[in-house]
Amino acid sequence: xxxxxxxxxALEVLAVALFLAFLFPFFIVIVNSAKAPFDITQSPLSLxxxxxxxxxxxxxxxxxxNIRYSTSFASSVVITAASLVLxxxxxxxxxxxxxxxxxxxxxxxxxAFVAAMVVPFQIVMFPLLSWFRDFGQMAGISLLRSFTGxxxxxxGFGMSQSIFLFHGFIKSIPLELxxxxxxxxxxxxxxxxxxxxxxxxxIHATVLVLNGIxxxxxxxxxxxxxxxxxxxxxxxxxxxxxxxxxVKQWDLILTAILMAMVPVIIFFxxxxxxxxxxxxxxxxx
Amino acid sequence: MRKAKHPPIFxxxxxxxxxxxxMVIVVPFVLGVYYSFTxxxxxxRIGDALxxxxxxxxxxxxxxxxxTYSFMLTVVYTLLxxxxxxxxxxxxxxxxxxxxxxxxxxxxxxxxxxxxxxxxLGYVWQFIFDHAVPSLGTMLGIAAWANPNDLILGRSGSALxxxxxxxxxxxxxxxMVIYVAAIENVPQDLIEAAQIDGASSLxxxxxxxxxxxxxxxxxxxxxxxxxxxxxxxVNYSLTAGGPxxxxxGKPIYGTELLAMNIYNQGFQSNDMxxxxxxxxxxxxxxxxxxxxxxxGNKKKEIEL
Numbered sequence: 001x002x003x004x005x006x007x008x009x010a011l012e013v014l015a016v017a018l019f020l021a022f023l024f025p026f027f028i029v030i031v032n033s034a035k036a037p038f039d040i041t042q043s044p045l046s047l048x049x050x051x052x053x054x055x056x057x058x059x060x061x062x063x064x065x066n067i068r069y070s071t072s073f074a075s076s077v078v079i080t081a082a083s084l085v086l087x088x089x090x091x092x093x094x095x096x097x098x099x100x101x102x103x104x105x106x107x108x109x110x111x112a113f114v115a116a117m118v119v120p121f122q123i124v125m126f127p128l129l130s131w132f133r134d135f136g137q138m139a140g141i142s143l144l145r146s147f148t149g150x151x152x153x154x155x156g157f158g159m160s161q162s163i164f165l166f167h168g169f170i171k172s173i174p175l176e177l178x179x180x181x182x183x184x185x186x187x188x189x190x191x192x193x194x195x196x197x198x199x200x201x202x203i204h205a206t207v208l209v210l211n212g213i214x215x216x217x218x219x220x221x222x223x224x225x226x227x228x229x230x231x232x233x234x235x236x237x238x239x240x241x242x243x244x245x246x247v248k249q250w251d252l253i254l255t256a257i258l259m260a261m262v263p264v265i266i267f268f269x270x271x272x273x274x275x276x277x278x279x280x281x282x283x284x285x
Numbered sequence: 286m287r288k289a290k291h292p293p294i295f296x297x298x299x300x301x302x303x304x305x306x307x308m309v310i311v312v313p314f315v316l317g318v319y320y321s322f323t324x325x326x327x328x329x330r331i332g333d334a335l336x337x338x339x340x341x342x343x344x345x346x347x348x349x350x351x352x353t354y355s356f357m358l359t360v361v362y363t364l365l366x367x368x369x370x371x372x373x374x375x376x377x378x379x380x381x382x383x384x385x386x387x388x389x390x391x392x393x394x395x396x397x398x399x400x401x402x403x404x405x406l407g408y409v410w411q412f413i414f415d416h417a418v419p420s421l422g423t424m425l426g427i428a429a430w431a432n433p434n435d436l437i438l439g440r441s442g443s444a445l446x447x448x449x450x451x452x453x454x455x456x457x458x459x460x461m462v463i464y465v466a467a468i469e470n471v472p473q474d475l476i477e478a479a480q481i482d483g484a485s486s487l488x489x490x491x492x493x494x495x496x497x498x499x500x501x502x503x504x505x506x507x508x509x510x511x512x513x514x515x516x517x518x519v520n521y522s523l524t525a526g527g528p529x530x531x532x533x534g535k536p537i538y539g540t541e542l543l544a545m546n547i548y549n550q551g552f553q554s555n556d557m558x559x560x561x562x563x564x565x566x567x568x569x570x571x572x573x574x575x576x577x578x579x580x581g582n583k584k585k586e587i588e589l
Binding site: 008011012014015018019022023025026028029032040041044045086090091093094096097098101103105106109112113116118119120121122123124125126127128130131132134135152153155156157159163188189192213216217218219220236239240243244250253254257260261264268272275276279280 | 518
């Protein structure tokens with residue numbers, strides 16, 4: 001079986017080559033984050049002269065009053081975390097009553113939620129802005145340029161898929177479990193939060209990953225709702241403000257990009273299996 | 286005592302998502318479809334100024350060369366992207382399901398680009414195309430790459446290819462995972478039976494494994510189709526719609542995909558009603574194409 005071993009060896013060489021090719025852009029980002037402006041344009045492919053420069057660049061990004069990276073980072077964390085917590089609570093409790101209430105109305109609401117998954121963002125984006133402004137004025141709250149508005153929008157755009165995923169999972173939980181709790185004197189809402197909610201853990205993880213990656217990286221929605229140059233910015237907004245400028249400071253742009261990538265990569269290295277599973281599960285179901 | 290059909294807890298638990306659904310999807314959707322038949326603009330938002338004008342916005346779109354160009358460009362981009370992503374990811378899936386060392390590391394590596402947002406990836410690749418490629422061209426002596434006055438992103442044709450390259454790099458690992466799951470789900474005894482019958486590994490792949498993967502193909506083709514058609518982020522950061530080209534006697538954006546065309550019509554040209562009408566067309570095309578594609582593929586799936 002000599003040819004077979006040669007075959008496997010060839011495949012391994014191919015795999016390594018492809019692997020390096022796929023990671024090449026990351027290599028470019030890392031080495032150029034540690035360079036001075038002149039070195040970048042002269043030799044973008046070479047290793048940096050002093051790796052220490054990377055810390056200088058990181059510090060100047062983090063403290064620059066123009067880029068406002070640190071506040072954008074904080075805003076991104078707040079928006080992502082709040083949206084995720086609320087989405088997981090609201091979507092799971094909604095899915096539960098929709099599964100357990102067997103009426104035509106309940107089924108109809110579920111179908112309407114699922115149907116909304118095919119609505120592309122583009123068809124709602126212009127009216128969403130004017131509607132948020134009008135509603136905000138009527139109700140006396142600001143939905144544009146505010147945390148409230150963007151978190152509400154993420155709940156609205158994320159709920160369909162999340163409810164769909166919870167719905168599929170809850171259907172497989174035996175009803176006897178809840179009946180036993182009711183006999184023991186649990187109220188309905190207690191049954192959900194004490195009995196069902198903990199059982200949903202694996203599907204909570206899927207919903208968290210799926211929505212977390214999306215919200216953290218999302219660009220167009222924050223661009224519209226928060227706007228350019230607002231007090232509240234997300235990381236993609238901050239990067240685009242800075243990188244879209246006419247004069248390109250690539251050393252700092254690539255450092256900012258590196259800083260945007262690192263949290264996600266670390267997260268991936270820790271929870272790689274559930275991330276891949278979660279992200280793919282969302283699309284297949 | 287008759288139990289209420291919909292007890293308070295039903296409405297209580299549904300209230301938050303129903304509110305978000307109405308605020309973010311239902312009301313904007315209904316308004317959006319209505320606005321596409323009006324003269325809606327920043328100055329004519331409500332009241333008497335807002336007038337119903339029938340299909341005028343849609344008639345204008347048909348005569349607009351930027352929309353025609355964007356539409357054709359998006360069709361070409363979507364086709365190229367679908368082919369490139371699926372060919373690459375299928376190849377990667379075959380590779381990482383073979384008995385090679387460290388295949389989990391490769392799987393993770395191919396998947397990683399998918400975790401980073403399209404906006405940021407677009408800037409990374411802009412740097413690669415504008416600086417790393419010319420430098421590589423000089424090092425390797427490839428004249429076509431080395432000329433800093435003739436960059437890949439400088440011509441609309443090659444810039445479109447650049448969009449496909451980035452799209453493929455970003456998405457192939459994701460689609461690969463779906464193919465890997467499908468390949469690993471093919472019953473082992475089927476493959477062994479074919480092997481005993483003397484089928485070569487290529488024959489086993491195309492006569493046994495691929496026919497069993499039809500359902501996966503339905504999903505991957507659907508996902509790549511929809512995501513390519515809706516591409517915005519990479520378009521925004523990598524090419525920003527440029528460079529300009531002459532089309533029907535007018536200079537227009539050379540790489541402006543539909544999603545960006547809608548955005549620019551609304552915010553750059555300040556034509557909200559026109560942008561909204563484009564969005565309605567966009568929605569209809571997307572809906573029709575996805576239904577046709579999924580139902581066409583479903584017919585070919587094998588039920589076991």
